[in-house]
Amino acid sequence: MHIAFIHAKKPRDAEDTMRRVARDLRTQGFRLSGVLLNPCNQPARHACDMDLIDLATGSRIHISQNLGAGSTGCRLDAAAIEAVSMTVKAGMGAATPDVLILNRFGKQEAKGRGFHPVIVSALEGGIPVLVGVSELNRPAFESFAAGLAIQLPNSSSAVLYWISQFLHQNAA
Numbered sequence: 001m002h003i004a005f006i007h008a009k010k011p012r013d014a015e016d017t018m019r020r021v022a023r024d025l026r027t028q029g030f031r032l033s034g035v036l037l038n039p040c041n042q043p044a045r046h047a048c049d050m051d052l053i054d055l056a057t058g059s060r061i062h063i064s065q066n067l068g069a070g071s072t073g074c075r076l077d078a079a080a081i082e083a084v085s086m087t088v089k090a091g092m093g094a095a096t097p098d099v100l101i102l103n104r105f106g107k108q109e110a111k112g113r114g115f116h117p118v119i120v121s122a123l124e125g126g127i128p129v130l131v132g133v134s135e136l137n138r139p140a141f142e143s144f145a146a147g148l149a150i151q152l153p154n155s156s157s158a159v160l161y162w163i164s165q166f167l168h169q170n171a172a
Helices: 015-027 078-094 116-124 138-145 156-171
Strands: 003-008 032-039 050-054 060-062 099-102 129-134 150-152
Touching: 003 138, 003 156, 015 032, 015 099, 015 129, 015 156, 032 078, 050 078, 060 078, 078 116, 099 116, 099 156, 116 129, 129 138, 129 156, 150 156
Parallel strands: 003 129, 003 150, 032 099, 099 129
Antiparallel strands: 032 050, 050 060
16 A cells, blocks of 8 residues: 655645646656645635646636635535545546545545545555645544555655655556
8 A cells, every 4th residue: 555645734735745746747747646726816716715626637626615705614515525536536447547646635535535435446556645634634544544654744855756666666
């Protein structure tokens, strides 16, 4: 089982590192699967709005609910996460990726939903998995990984080094 995580001490702490890793791997011709957060910086949208970028297709998927301007609750649309995860899993079945990268192991995954089954499928298929993990969801992630996950520093060179071990094995 090849799974590693970047411990994100603050929300979105590991996003830039994961984006650099994805860009570098894609430039080298590797097939990617998974999603990364694309911040919404448009004035017409709420600061907490979230979009994901599908790493296999480049598609942008909106995953926030519109709860109104005065809302302070979580805007995550659980149904959208489920739909995106099914899309990613179907894509992995159509063309086996070299690596699965997920911006986070979040609330949905901690409950066994969202990208949880996608991670399991990737690991069963021998696909290395990289995921961001927040302090809040770290206990659930560690329980899920059963001590088999490796914590990596929030450094693109460290992450690329870890992934390269498996990419070269798969290419041989």
